[in-house]
Amino acid sequence: MKPDRHARTMLPIPDRPAPGLTTYDAKDPETSYPPIEPLMPPDGAPNVLIVLIDDTGFGASSVFGGPCRTPNAEKLAARGLRYNRFHTTALCAPTRAAMLSGRNHHSVGMGSITETATSAPGNSSLKPNTKAPVAMTLKLNGYSTAQFGKCHEVPVWQSSPMGPFDAWPTGGGGFETFYGFIGGENNQWDPALYDGTTPIEPPATAEEGYHLTEDLADHAVSWIRTQKALMPEKPFFVYFAPGATHAPHHVPKEWADKYQGAFADGWDAQREKTFARQKELGVIPPDAELTARHAEIPAWDDMPDELKPVLEREMEVYAGFLEHTDHHVGRVIDAIEDLGVLENTLIFYIIGDNGASAEGTVNGAFNEMANFNGMAALETPEFMRSKMDEFGSPTSYNHYAVGWAWAMDAPFQWTKQVASHWGGTRNGTIVSWPAGITDQGGLRSQFTHVIDVAPTILEAAGLPEPTMVNGVQQSPMEGTSMLYSFDDGEAPERHDLQYFEMFGNRGVYHKGWSAVTKHRTPWVMVGGSLVAFDDDVWELYDGDVDFSQARDLSAEHPDRLHEMQRLWLIEAAKYNVLPLDDRTAERLSPELAGRPTLVHGTSQQFFPGMGRLSENSVVSIKNKSFSVTAEVEVPEGGANGVIIAQGGRFGGWSLYVKDGTLKFVYNVLGIQEFATAATSAVPAGTHQVRMEFAYDGGGLAKGGTVTLFHDGAEVGTGRVGATQPLVFSADETTDIGYESGTPVTDDYTTQSSRFTGKLHWVQIDLGDDDHDHFIDPDERMRIAMARQ
Incomplete structure (x- = not known):
């Protein structure tokens, strides 16, 4: 095996050309350069x-x-x-x-x-x-x-x-x-x-x-x-x-x-x-x-x-x-x-x-x-x-x-x-x-x-x-x-110290022993009460004789438990586990949590071809009134296809044109579908189409009234009986001028969803009747974690 000529501790591997004679003419017999070799790992690397x-x-x-x-x-x-x-x-x-x-x-x-x-x-x-x-x-x-x-x-x-x-x-x-x-x-x-x-x-x-x-x-x-x-x-x-x-x-x-x-x-x-x-x-x-x-x-x-x-x-x-x-x-x-x-x-x-x-x-x-x-x-x-x-x-x-x-x-x-x-x-x-x-x-x-x-x-x-x-x-x-x-099943273990922490559930392993405390139950995310971290009850297990953590020895060995608890704290400080954080509402609010957010304000404009926008990338229209306005160019003979759609088969909404007629569909969980259609086709030429949703209010998941417009003139009304208050989908997105993923409605397929006219722009504007304050912060936290 030839020796490795690369100094691999600095990446990318730095070029280190060897000094030597530089000739004037490439035809000179003294001209000599080593061949270019592709970068390779050491010989035998698997x-x-x-x-x-x-x-x-x-x-x-x-x-x-x-x-x-x-x-x-x-x-x-x-x-x-x-x-x-x-x-x-x-x-x-x-x-x-x-x-x-x-x-x-x-x-x-x-x-x-x-x-x-x-x-x-x-x-x-x-x-x-x-x-x-x-x-x-x-x-x-x-x-x-x-x-x-x-x-x-x-x-x-x-x-x-x-x-x-x-x-x-x-x-x-x-x-x-x-x-x-x-x-x-x-x-x-x-x-x-x-x-x-x-x-x-x-x-x-x-x-x-x-x-x-x-x-x-x-x-x-x-x-x-x-x-x-x-x-x-x-x-x-x-x-x-x-x-x-x-x-x-x-x-x-x-x-x-x-x-x-x-x-x-x-x-x-x-x-x-x-x-x-x-x-x-x-x-x-x-x-x-x-x-x-x-x-x-x-x-x-x-x-x-x-x-x-x-x-x-x-x-x-x-x-x-x-x-x-x-x-x-x-x-x-x-x-x-x-x-x-x-x-x-x-x-x-x-x-x-x-x-x-x-x-x-x-x-x-x-x-x-x-x-x-x-x-x-x-x-x-x-x-x-x-x-x-x-x-x-x-x-x-x-x-x-x-x-x-x-x-x-x-x-x-x-x-x-x-x-x-x-x-x-x-x-x-x-x-x-x-x-x-x-x-x-x-x-x-x-x-x-x-x-x-x-x-x-x-x-x-x-x-x-x-x-x-x-x-x-x-x-x-x-x-x-x-x-x-790999070749010694009896070799003493070398990774003999490890902390664990997730949502306040925490533990530490050290040389066979483990000390653990469960702070939160995964499926009890609403209505459950959390004790203070210092009041969590710790358990102690001897892994050398108890493979499955079946026998809690905390009462028999209180000194060892305290030693393990201190060890967890030392490891937590070493690896940025602190501060422990079991907050809910604060962590779900970007402003309070201190992380950036992609969406700001109460209005958002989109352009044709935009798509694959997650719910974090679009203003939330849940539990409030909102409107969708679009400038479209309709050919003679009418148009078909999606103007904007959010979500999919298992919940969402879509504003689209079907056989020349403007339609709005709200799909609740794939169980209920509420459709509103205009009474006349969108005329040929350039026009603004608009959908206004007036939320009933009085809490979460309520319905509302739908009104459709062509250039400011009312062309249709309807009702949405209920709405989804928290999330449309874990994976479906918002698309402009087409719909990816599963369709919100059977009126079109993903393949047939592309708008056949010309779409100039789409804008969502939110009303001032936001009811998000009715949402329990624990509920939001449960949803965030359940989608992981």
């Missing part, structure tokens, strides 16, 4: 693939004893290692920011979620330029880099199509290629996609067989094949992060039907089955205990009998969703194997960026937007039963019940968001690297954390941590390389 599944608990996948079949994960584990004490941060954006940087989530500004960022360094959602992502380090050392799937680390005020793109994967993220979506969740059948920083539409429809996970795998496979065809000597770094298995749980029906009847015994019984299987597989110790169900989680036997078939179907759909996801992950791994480069490919298959999601309410949801808008009562048991066959389909936006989330985190306590207990933070992980791991099929129980991934990659590639990146001095990575454990 390809790297990170697979990060979304919202999947430790006890969900079959490879870790769960009921959801994951044969490709099992196949990978058979030629690699299973880590049963690998940890995340308990929430998606923080886990991703920590993994890609090798630093704790507060260290890179991602203390919680981008939507509740504050000006405090640990919660700003802004990654310091002193902490370059590992993709940037690899790219500047000669790797080809690509990300496919979810990116939820973009600050909300930078998430419009205008950026800035510093936090986007292909902006400052270090990825040369990005194909995926920006945000916490997406419709798997009709996603809002980006190619780099350019919004694009899916290549096919659900009716044509489209599904996001398959599309992401197609792009990943194509990119890997192209990279190896054109640059066979150059290693790649691929980050494959599907939106699955985050809600909505969307999957082809045949995958869900494979599990028909599998969950008839309910979640309590499923926990017992999973626990027994985990012991049989050896992924938990023989003396591990199954933790008890907390009172906040209902027993299966206490659920209404008429709802149980619905609850079963929710879990069947989820199980099919996870198996479907594993199938497409397998396609990516198979493509690497088919190219003959699997031997020297380091693969991390991380099954969950946090514990299973308990954000689907006690009953689950057919359209989670109903719950987000405080309208869950609309989803009665009768309604849910009538929709059972649609769960997982393009007409649903479904989530499973809290009890299933708890079952999928077996054998641990609690769920996603609960950073205090392993149910929120422990995720089964597989590491495979045939050229670097001899103990194939082995189990590793050293404590590891998602911040350990980046330093592991650098050590495997023979690359130093950079001290300077793009002219900025770097702070050291805070994770510990896992490489020492």
Whole structure:
């Protein structure tokens, strides 16, 4: 192996031309220059693939004893290692920011979620330029880099199509290629996609067989094949992060039907089955205990009998969703194997960026937007039963019940968001690297954390941590390389101290012991009371003899508990966790939280072609009167198409022209639709069309009167019986002159939505009757967190 001639601690690697003779004539025999060589990592540096599944608990996948079949994960584990004490941060954006940087989530500004960022360094959602992502380090050392799937680390005020793109994967993220979506969740059948920083539409429809996970795998496979065809000597770094298995749980029906009847015994019984299987597989110790169900989680036997078939179907759909996801992950791994480069490919298959999601309410949801808008009562048991066959389909936006989330985190306590207990933070992980791991099929129980991934990659590639990146001095990575454990299952763990914190739920691990306190219950976001941080009750567990945190030893060892509490505080001060922040209204107000906002004032103008504008990018018309005015140029014979649309099939509104006639439709949760049409067609030529909505007032979600105008002359009136008070969609956007995603109304399709006249401009003006003060701040906070 030839010595590495590059000084790689400063990136980009500086040019250092050797002094020598400069001739006058290139034909001079003394003329000599070394050939240009492409930048390459050190010899033997492996390809790297990170697979990060979304919202999947430790006890969900079959490879870790769960009921959801994951044969490709099992196949990978058979030629690699299973880590049963690998940890995340308990929430998606923080886990991703920590993994890609090798630093704790507060260290890179991602203390919680981008939507509740504050000006405090640990919660700003802004990654310091002193902490370059590992993709940037690899790219500047000669790797080809690509990300496919979810990116939820973009600050909300930078998430419009205008950026800035510093936090986007292909902006400052270090990825040369990005194909995926920006945000916490997406419709798997009709996603809002980006190619780099350019919004694009899916290549096919659900009716044509489209599904996001398959599309992401197609792009990943194509990119890997192209990279190896054109640059066979150059290693790649691929980050494959599907939106699955985050809600909505969307999957082809045949995958869900494979599990028909599998969950008839309910979640309590499923926990017992999973626990027994985990012991049989050896992924938990023989003396591990199954933790008890907390009172906040209902027993299966206490659920209404008429709802149980619905609850079963929710879990069947989820199980099919996870198996479907594993199938497409397998396609990516198979493509690497088919190219003959699997031997020297380091693969991390991380099954969950946090514990299973308990954000689907006690009953689950057919359209989670109903719950987000405080309208869950609309989803009665009768309604849910009538929709059972649609769960997982393009007409649903479904989530499973809290009890299933708890079952999928077996054998641990609690769920996603609960950073205090392993149910929120422990995720089964597989590491495979045939050229670097001899103990194939082995189990590793050293404590590891998602911040350990980046330093592991650098050590495997023979690359130093950079001290300077793009002219900025770097702070050291805070994770510990896992490489020492690859061939020694008995090696003493090196990552023996780690804090946890999310929404006030907090804990600390040190040399086997963990001290934890749960401050907030994920699904009790309205009406619950929070105690002062100092009054939170702490628990103490000895992990050397209690794998699942089943026996609280705080009363037996008060001195050790106090020592651990002090240790948590020291770590919290070190990594920008302080100040702790469980505020609601203040964090949701950009002005009070101290973060920028993209939208100002009570009026906003748009121009044709603008689109993919998130709700954070558009003035809010909820719970108030508003008007929409547009200048249009209509050809002889009339026009068709959308003037402006916000939201989609599961809630939103649209002002459009149908067969030459102006129409306004307000769609409430995909359950009710209120339409108003003009009595005459829009005349040919240039005109102003206008819709005025007069809100009834008296509270939230009320209806109102609609009036339509041509050039100031009234041409139609109608009624909207109810409105959505809090949110239209987690992924649908606002578009001008067309509609992307799913359509608000069946009067047009996405493909036929483009306005056939000429649109000059559109303007929204808000009334002065804003009723947002009726909204409980806790309710807003619950919605923000439930969309992660």
